[in-house]
Amino acid sequence: MKNQALDLSCTYMGLKLKSPLIIGSCGLTYSLEKIRKMQDYGAGAVIMKSIFEEQIIAETTRSLQELESEYVHPDALGYIKNYTEIASYEKYTNFISQVKKIVDIPVIASINCVSDGDWVNYAKRMQDAGADALELNISILPVDFSKTSKDYEDKYLRIINHVKENINIPLAVKTSLYFSSLVKTLQTFHYAGADALVLFNRFYESDIDIDQMKIISAGIDKEGIGFQTVLRWISIMSSHVDCSLSATSGVVSGKDIIKQLLAGADTVQVATVLYNKGLDHIKTMLDEVKAWMLKHQFNAIPDFKGKMNYENVENPEAYLRIQFMKYFAGIE
Numbered sequence: 001m002k003n004q005a006l007d008l009s010c011t012y013m014g015l016k017l018k019s020p021l022i023i024g025s026c027g028l029t030y031s032l033e034k035i036r037k038m039q040d041y042g043a044g045a046v047i048m049k050s051i052f053e054e055q056i057i058a059e060t061t062r063s064l065q066e067l068e069s070e071y072v073h074p075d076a077l078g079y080i081k082n083y084t085e086i087a088s089y090e091k092y093t094n095f096i097s098q099v100k101k102i103v104d105i106p107v108i109a110s111i112n113c114v115s116d117g118d119w120v121n122y123a124k125r126m127q128d129a130g131a132d133a134l135e136l137n138i139s140i141l142p143v144d145f146s147k148t149s150k151d152y153e154d155k156y157l158r159i160i161n162h163v164k165e166n167i168n169i170p171l172a173v174k175t176s177l178y179f180s181s182l183v184k185t186l187q188t189f190h191y192a193g194a195d196a197l198v199l200f201n202r203f204y205e206s207d208i209d210i211d212q213m214k215i216i217s218a219g220i221d222k223e224g225i226g227f228q229t230v231l232r233w234i235s236i237m238s239s240h241v242d243c244s245l246s247a248t249s250g251v252v253s254g255k256d257i258i259k260q261l262l263a264g265a266d267t268v269q270v271a272t273v274l275y276n277k278g279l280d281h282i283k284t285m286l287d288e289v290k291a292w293m294l295k296h297q298f299n300a301i302p303d304f305k306g307k308m309n310y311e312n313v314e315n316p317e318a319y320l321r322i323q324f325m326k327y328f329a330g331i332e
């Protein structure tokens with residue numbers, strides 16, 4: 001079998017992709033030149049840098065003061081104002097149209113949101129601008145002591161339902177794992193209309209500067225939610241839902257892509273590694289996937305996708321339990 005004969009194509013929420021490697025939402029996807037290179041190096045799709053719900057509200061109300069003070073932190077207002085100037089909502093939709101003219105891989109718009117408000121109506125504008133799909137990054141931190149887990153879950157569901165009513169392109173939901181019954185809740189998101197689940201959202205993380213005694217940003221070099229955590233939940237979810245799954249966090253090599261696909265992911269998303277190693281690393285990773293497929297005599301992604309998920313691994317619960325006992329008993 002020749003390397004060229006290998007087929008990396010896959011389907012993600014109904015979209016045909018040339019490869020399962022998607023460029024995750026980040027600053028790199030806010031450049032036409034970089035997006036063109038991503039396509040040339042073999043990326044299957046790109047997810048645009050997120051626009052914030054607050055930005056859409058700010059622009060559509062034409063006045064930041066109109067944002068409710070309890071709704072947006074005062075510090076955030078300055079940031080939004082600044083960000084709105086460089087990446088206004090109008091510019092964002094124009095940018096989608098421009099990207100669509102220069103590449104033929106799917107272009108996925110991204111909105112970062114925390115509530116179900118009027119901004120939702122503007123999701124359709126992204127569809128009209130040519131976006132092939134929309135990824136909603138729902139960034140709710142459950143820190144309110146007066147709210148139950150159900151309150152939070154309902155909030156997600158209201159957002160998903162409302163957005164789904166406004167668009168007919170596929171909808172991906174990038175979510176956190178802060179739910180008391182994660183698998184059931186993720187399944188409910190799919191039933192509410194999510195065509196794909198993106199596991200998991202990377203929250204802004206804070207750190208403490210012990211000399212300055214100040215709260216600071218943790219920086220992007222610290223790993224997000226963690227590769228192995230995502231691997232576990234992809235493996236479980238892929239055995240129980242029939243929507244698409246995309247894995248995001250700590251994917252840095254072809255081996256990592258293979259692992260997430262074996263666990264049942266339809267696609268993987270990469271961001272940090274491209275900042276560290278450059279865009280040509282896309283090709284390096286995909287070549288590594290092809291070399292592995294060749295070695296294991298797999299012609300195409302469906303030949304091995306999900307082969308190692310929770311359902312397909314023999315007696316998975318016992319397997320996990322035994323590993324746990326070995327680890328803590330120090331027996332290897």
Ligand SMILES: Cc1cc2nc3c(=O)[nH]c(=O)nc-3n(C[C@H](O)[C@H](O)[C@H](O)COP(=O)(O)O)c2cc1C
Nearest residue numbers: 024025026027049050137202248249250270271272
């Ligand atoms: C510099 C940077 C900017 C990011 N901006 C966004 C964003 O606007 N929207 C979003 O949903 N995720 C954003 N992310 C998160 C990534 O899409 C990705 O989910 C996360 O970084 C985990 O993948 P990684 O380990 O490959 O970086 C950003 C990540 C980085 C590193």
